[in-house]
Amino acid sequence: MHSGENYVDTYRAKNQGKNTWIIYDPIYDNSEATLSRITWHNRIKQALDQNLFEIHFQGVYETNRNTLTHLESLIRMRNSNGSDNLIMPGQFIPVAEKNGQIVHIDQWVIKRSIELLSQNPTMPPVAINISGRTFSDPAIPNYIHNLLNKFNVDPRRLLIELTETVAVSDIQDAQRFIEAIQHTGCWVCLDDFGSGFSTFGYLKYLDVEIIKIDGLFIRDLPKNRDNQIIVKAMVEVAHGLGKMTVAEFVEDAATLSMIKSMGIDLAQGYYFGRPTVQIPNK
Structure with a gap:
């Protein structure tokens, strides 16, 4: 969910024809960026107002038996013009x-x-990744609690994912948030674990049930000895603190075999399947 500058603005030059160059002008660049932000702001508002968002799901699997344990919610936006391109x-x-x-x-x-969980009783639990801004909203745990009650959904069917960078930015706020979410009955997963390398020191203060290892360490794991050493250390620390581990971006059998040998509990990635709007059952 994450360009350089040249003194000669090649993009503006190309728009004005061949054999043309234009000196880079930051004012022009900023105005383009502002226009882009305004356009996206309006498109997002339209999508919220007209229900143009949809959720796709990617499965998370137990490594030992390759069985589906839960799903991750991934948002997509439909075009307002009716195009099939998401x-x-x-x-x-x-x-x-x-x-x-x-x-x-x-x-x-x-x-x-939560609505989909209510409508589909055989649907596996769902993990939702929330942003730093939402994490900072003290009303969110109560919002989740009220929706679970309204739709009569077992809170154990919902996992809340919080990124490492957000959590370690304010440990005390993170502790309060995690405790409030767990008070609703939901589990908490620390996402992108290892991205900041600071979490090893803070992990004992973050009482989450699951950690998801940053995909940057998993993508080329069989070929990268440095990453193998780091991932092994992550797994050892996590398991020593009684937490389950997830590897994302598992894209081939070799990677799955390696994370399994390292003792990683759960895995997700294209090896198991791409995100889909269809709702898998247990």
Whole structure:
């Protein structure tokens, strides 16, 4: 959910024809960026107002038996013109995080996920990744609690994922948030574990049930000895503290075999299947 500058603005030059160069002008660049943000702000608002978002699911599997344990909710945006091409979150989430619309998007995902859990009793538990802005909203745990009660959904069917960078930015707030979420009956997963390398020291203060190892360490794991050493250390620390581990971006059998040998509990990635709008059952 995450360009350099040249003194000669090649993009503007290309727009004006061949054999043309234009000196880079930051004012021009900023105005383009502002226009882009305004456009995306309006598109996001339209998507929220007209229910143009939809959730796709990617399975998370137990490594020993390759059995489905739960799903991760992944948001997509439909085009208002009726086109079948979906807009991926990398295009709109960064803007939403900057302007605050991400809180409304997160609330939509939470509500829609709980609705789907209510409508599909055999649907596996669902994990929802919330943003830093939503994490900072003290009303969110109660929002989740009220929706679970309203739709009569067992809280054990909902997992809340919080990224490492957000959690370690304010340990005390993170502790309060995690405790409040767990008070609702939901589990908490620390996402992107290892991305900041600071979590090893803080992990004992973050009472989460699951940690998800950052995909940057998993993508080329069989070929990268440094990553193998780091991942082994992560697993040892996590298991020593009584936490389950998840490897994301598992894309081939060799990677699955290696994470299994390291004792990683759960895995997700293209090896098991791409995200789909279809709701898998247990």
